[in-house]
Amino acid sequence: MIESLVIYIAPEIKEPDRGFALNLKQALDLESTSDNEPSDSKRAVFEYADGILCLHLLLDNKPTSLSFDFDDGEVGYRARRVSKSNELVARALGVKPNYRPKVLDATAGMGRDSLIMAMLGCNVVMYERQVAIHALLANALERFKLSGHNQQVAERLFLAQNDSKEFVKGAEGFDVIYLDPMFPERKKSALVKKEMRLFKMLAGEDKDADELLLGALQSPVPRIVVKRPKGAPVLANKKPSHEIVAKKFRYDVYLNS
Incomplete structure (x- = not known):
């Protein structure tokens, strides 16, 4: 690290x-x-x-x-084709024809999921605690805004350097808290792709992911969404209200009372 x-x-x-x-x-x-x-x-x-x-x-x-870029590569390709019908995250967030939730992305990372949520029409506040990742993400966001390619989407994205563990309990004004902690190490011998290996060198392991979920569940935010590898255990032994399963991952959805 x-x-x-x-x-x-x-x-x-x-x-x-x-x-x-x-x-x-x-x-x-x-x-x-x-x-x-x-x-x-x-x-x-x-x-x-x-x-x-x-x-x-x-x-x-x-x-x-x-470096991070919202316009290039896989994320740009996915963003250009995003729609409510082809993104499972839309279902996980509770997106409806006349409803776009305000989302706190508490583990922003490279900002890719935040971009997709903004493309779906959601206002997204991104929290990232790791200094280097935050700096790279801030630069990517600034370039995206200056490019003018999709100004409406850019205006829905907001970034702050915060440790979400310290803030989620008191989060107010959001409809969804979105958590995407670092996936556990693969047991298979195949190497994680280069970009994610570099990312893990900076961020390390999310050893406090359980604590982050428990804090989110104590907040007044009505919906918590956790992205997990398919087959991985739930965080903090907390069974979700329901789950949405994709080929390689799933969304654990907690309806927070």
Whole structure:
């Protein structure tokens, strides 16, 4: 797991990139480094260039980089085709023709599920506690808003750096709390895809996932949705009101009284 974060600011970097990099350095109290490649597997290096924030890490002793993007790859493909009829998360949230719940995504991560929920018409507040992940997500969200590709969707997304464990009990003004804790390690030998391995290097394991659900159930929010791998045990031994099962995962839905 990553234990130290530093930032590389290239000598030739120009404004406004230099200003952003310096502000990030100050905000996160980062040390500077003269090289954009990490020196060991427990060290990660931020670099900001051309409006994109990325994090350089070592994976299997090979340099690699991680950045988030709402427009590219699998998430962009899925978002462009999202509809109430083809997204199980719409059923899990309780989306109806004339009803779009306000959602607290308490484990925002890469922001992908939040984007889909916003595409469905929901206003979504994203909480992310891990510093590096929050910074990467904030940059992706800013680029998404500046792109103007889907301004209505962008305006439904809000991000805060909060530890949800400290906030969910008192969450008010939401219709749904959405939890997607880190999936347990696979017992099979197949490697988790590269992106998720990098993500786990930053976030570690969600050892307090049970506590997070119990806190959510103490809140006044009427609906709690937990995304789990298919076949995984329920969190905190709490049986859901019902579940919605997909091929590789399921949604445990708790109707909170």
